[in-house]
Amino acid sequence: MSEVFSKSKNITLLEILDRALDKGVVISGDIVISVADVDLVYLGLKVLLSSVETMERLRGAPFSGALEKPT
Amino acid sequence: MIKMSIYIYGITDSKDKLDGSLKGLEKAVVYNMPYQDIGAVVSDFNGEIRPIAESCVMKHEEVIEEIMRDFTVLPVKFLTIFEKQENVLIMMKERYDGFKENLNRLRNKAEFGIKIIWAGGKIKENISDSHNGNVQDPPISGNSPAKNYMREKFGKYKINSEFEAAANKRIKMVDDFLSKFAAEKKLNVLKSENLLLDASYLVERDKECKFRAAFEHFKNISGDMKSLFSGPWPPYNFINLPIKDKV
Numbered sequence: 001m002s003e004v005f006s007k008s009k010n011i012t013l014l015e016i017l018d019r020a021l022d023k024g025v026v027i028s029g030d031i032v033i034s035v036a037d038v039d040l041v042y043l044g045l046k047v048l049l050s051s052v053e054t055m056e057r058l059r060g061a062p063f064s065g066a067l068e069k070p071t
Numbered sequence: 072m073i074k075m076s077i078y079i080y081g082i083t084d085s086k087d088k089l090d091g092s093l094k095g096l097e098k099a100v101v102y103n104m105p106y107q108d109i110g111a112v113v114s115d116f117n118g119e120i121r122p123i124a125e126s127c128v129m130k131h132e133e134v135i136e137e138i139m140r141d142f143t144v145l146p147v148k149f150l151t152i153f154e155k156q157e158n159v160l161i162m163m164k165e166r167y168d169g170f171k172e173n174l175n176r177l178r179n180k181a182e183f184g185i186k187i188i189w190a191g192g193k194i195k196e197n198i199s200d201s202h203n204g205n206v207q208d209p210p211i212s213g214n215s216p217a218k219n220y221m222r223e224k225f226g227k228y229k230i231n232s233e234f235e236a237a238a239n240k241r242i243k244m245v246d247d248f249l250s251k252f253a254a255e256k257k258l259n260v261l262k263s264e265n266l267l268l269d270a271s272y273l274v275e276r277d278k279e280c281k282f283r284a285a286f287e288h289f290k291n292i293s294g295d296m297k298s299l300f301s302g303p304w305p306p307y308n309f310i311n312l313p314i315k316d317k318v
Contacts, residue, residue, distance in 0.1 A: 013125055013128075013129070015184055015301045015304070016129060016132045017125070017128060018184075019132075019304060019308070020128050020132055020148070020307070021128070021148070021149055022148065023308055024081075024146035025082060025145050025146065025147040025151075025170075025310050025312060026310075027079070027147065027148070027151050027162060029079070029150075029151045029153050030152065030153045030154040030158055031076055031152040
């Protein structure tokens, strides 16, 4: 077994969406969940990515460097 | 009648059973479906999650990260679903070699995200101002519409070239700090005018502290650039598998 990775990160929805929606192992499964629904999530992602200012607002704090203070 | 299907979170380097305490989408028990010496981390799924919300994506990620505590994991794209276990096993059989190669390559490594923001719009404006609308190298004399058009095009080209050179200089500065502690990297440059760099670095676990320290060092001297650091993540950006339409 591998050692436990640090869980101290400040996970942001933006970062998760950026990865889980179209990256990783891409397999064509048997069942397709309503594409329209997923598109809504994806559209949200694109909007989020569209500006740094939006990211700052989502974080609810003035933009001031790293999301996480490295330990 | 709702037909039960199988939701896949990731592929692991273990064929061992999970203890059943981990819950996935729809609060279903997460379990490992072994194939030879690897496994598919799955849960039963009735296909009724509505609406598809951010919380579903968060749960998908949460399961993968929990598994990542104990095993090497290849994260599977959100909402990958098979009709039955037999189909998952067929998929595992067909992709076994690729999964093994990736699992071996990514063992004891994690992904880190770095976003660098700069005032790209302002910098471009300053470059433009410095030319003051008179980019004359090479000089294009005359005032015909064609020559004016060429002059304008050349001016924009010069400004963009200088802008990209300024961007590349800063990106090299960031990357020089970080890449020496990374096994692999993916750099996306200027996704928008202000998003100078959206990078993912694959870092060996025993170099994680050095990588973080390198980022801190960079941050302290980064001047007008702003930075976002995130991780460790499952290695979403470092999966090398051919995409097949259907298994």
